[in-house]
Amino acid sequence: MEISGNTFKFPLRVPRLNFSYSGIVPLQVQKFSSRISAKMVTTVVDLRSDTVTKPTEAMRAAMASAEVDDDILGFDPTAFRFETEMAKIMGKEAALFVPSGTMGNLISVLVHCEVRGSENNADGTMDVAMIEAAIRSPANDFHYPTTRLICLENTHANCGGRCISVEYTDTVGEIAKKHGLKLHIDGARIFNASVALGVPVHRLVQAADSVSVCMSKGLGAPVGSVIVGSKSFIAKARRLRKTLGGGMRQVGILCAAAFIALKDNVGRLEDDHRKAKILADGLSQIEGLKVDATSVETNIVFFYIAEGSNIIAETLSNVLKEHGVLLLPESSASLRIVLHHQISDGDVEYTLSCIQQAVLQLQAEKNGT
Numbered sequence: 001m002e003i004s005g006n007t008f009k010f011p012l013r014v015p016r017l018n019f020s021y022s023g024i025v026p027l028q029v030q031k032f033s034s035r036i037s038a039k040m041v042t043t044v045v046d047l048r049s050d051t052v053t054k055p056t057e058a059m060r061a062a063m064a065s066a067e068v069d070d071d072i073l074g075f076d077p078t079a080f081r082f083e084t085e086m087a088k089i090m091g092k093e094a095a096l097f098v099p100s101g102t103m104g105n106l107i108s109v110l111v112h113c114e115v116r117g118s119e120n121n122a123d124g125t126m127d128v129a130m131i132e133a134a135i136r137s138p139a140n141d142f143h144y145p146t147t148r149l150i151c152l153e154n155t156h157a158n159c160g161g162r163c164i165s166v167e168y169t170d171t172v173g174e175i176a177k178k179h180g181l182k183l184h185i186d187g188a189r190i191f192n193a194s195v196a197l198g199v200p201v202h203r204l205v206q207a208a209d210s211v212s213v214c215m216s217k218g219l220g221a222p223v224g225s226v227i228v229g230s231k232s233f234i235a236k237a238r239r240l241r242k243t244l245g246g247g248m249r250q251v252g253i254l255c256a257a258a259f260i261a262l263k264d265n266v267g268r269l270e271d272d273h274r275k276a277k278i279l280a281d282g283l284s285q286i287e288g289l290k291v292d293a294t295s296v297e298t299n300i301v302f303f304y305i306a307e308g309s310n311i312i313a314e315t316l317s318n319v320l321k322e323h324g325v326l327l328l329p330e331s332s333a334s335l336r337i338v339l340h341h342q343i344s345d346g347d348v349e350y351t352l353s354c355i356q357q358a359v360l361q362l363q364a365e366k367n368g369t
């Protein structure tokens, strides 16, 4: 701890541990398991998700001064301004701010599938022939529900933040049109895909009838998602939002922060992707871990415990937690890291160093050395 003037300054990160990241192979395990230093951890490198970001100063200032009104009785001017801008950027007629991505997707599906018993197909890059084969029509056999909607997810979270290309999206859009279906994109991280692919976001979602976008993931807003689509889609969505309990009164407080997220943070996503690649490359050099660095396209990195390493993902995560590095075990042999704008280059370096030391420590413990 430093004392400057009359203010106490806590170390920005975990107190310096006595090892450094060499980039390839560590020299030896040096007191990594010291529980004393663990107790001194003050700040964490939180890589569990891109939802953990705290509102920036600019966001808090915008929230404090936001002009607001009752968005259900009439309309909230800040929400209106945000929704108008969002519709423009996404190349759609209208937009609606919703409390969460889950509600955004649910509303979209409910608007598109008015018919009871309808079914949605496909996620990720399914073979387009499989999509067509899965489409069901009551004209053929009325025992089955009628297909109304195709959903895509871009980027695809469980596939490690992989991007779905504009060509694939257009192809699925054409199939949807041919069969009289709607296309919804769960675009929780669509801006990550747009940035990584170098395709403007409105072009990327051109074939979609609706898109749901999370403002509270990599873009860093504290709360909220937005759905975009045609005017009639959004009019129905607005009614459903209220039905589902998602109507919010002075919602401009939240939209003010979302607006700042949109203005300030889209341009920063590229930096998250760069750091994800550095992490993936570093992890791929750690003996005992496996990562397909070439599959890291955006801000998510999945990595695996190599067979025979005898390390359990949760144990690794617990050791890292003691050193202020938080990440999520996905299974007993895999873990997930998600980058966001509050992770610095120093944090990335520190994380790699900690993981390297933790793996060595756990291997040494297993071997009884």
Ligand SMILES: *Cc1c(COP(=O)(O)O)cnc(C)c1O
Pocket (backbone or CB within 6 Å): 099, 100, 101, 102, 103, 105, 153, 155, 157, 186, 188, 189, 214, 224, 225
């Ligand atoms: C996070 C996420 C959601 C859900 O968003 P919430 O705001 O957490 O409800 C939906 N789809 C994808 C792909 C997501 O990553």
